[in-house]
Amino acid sequence: MVEELSLAMAALTLKAMSASSQLPVLQLRVLLAIDRHGPVSLGELAAELDLSLPSASRLVTRLADERLVLRRVPEHDRRLLRLTLAARGRTTLARLRDARREELDQVLARMSAADRTALVRGLTSFAKASEH
Numbered sequence: 001m002v003e004e005l006s007l008a009m010a011a012l013t014l015k016a017m018s019a020s021s022q023l024p025v026l027q028l029r030v031l032l033a034i035d036r037h038g039p040v041s042l043g044e045l046a047a048e049l050d051l052s053l054p055s056a057s058r059l060v061t062r063l064a065d066e067r068l069v070l071r072r073v074p075e076h077d078r079r080l081l082r083l084t085l086a087a088r089g090r091t092t093l094a095r096l097r098d099a100r101r102e103e104l105d106q107v108l109a110r111m112s113a114a115d116r117t118a119l120v121r122g123l124t125s126f127a128k129a130s131e132h
Helices: 002-020 025-037 042-049 053-065 087-109 113-130
Strands: 069-072 082-085
Touching: 002 025, 002 087, 025 042, 025 053, 025 069, 025 082, 025 087, 042 053, 053 069, 082 087
Parallel strands: none
Antiparallel strands: 069 082
16 A cells, blocks of 8 residues: 555656656756755765766756756865755756645545545654654
8 A cells, every 4th residue: 555655646746747847857856856955065966866976977967057956166175066956946846846736735635634634644654764
């Protein structure tokens, strides 16, 4: 049952992604990782997404060329490259989240109040357990 729930959530997310963005899934994963953990170094990003440094570098270059990601070098350490979201990257993720919320709202509207309460309680517990 948990696997079915996971697949249903993934399907909703993919539907929202196709409706809100023309970016490939891996590029969206980069934006989401930078948003969640940023600013990050290229090495941290590669590790987070289980990518090689050259692959991560190519992805970041594409996203920077599209003005979705900013590459910054801190004044205190010119050897360090920090990645942050550009305004366009934040807008892209906001559209994705809005589309996903709309998809989720449609599903939740078909559930009873008691089922929605139980779902929130269960997912909250699941999220806490997954952090360890």
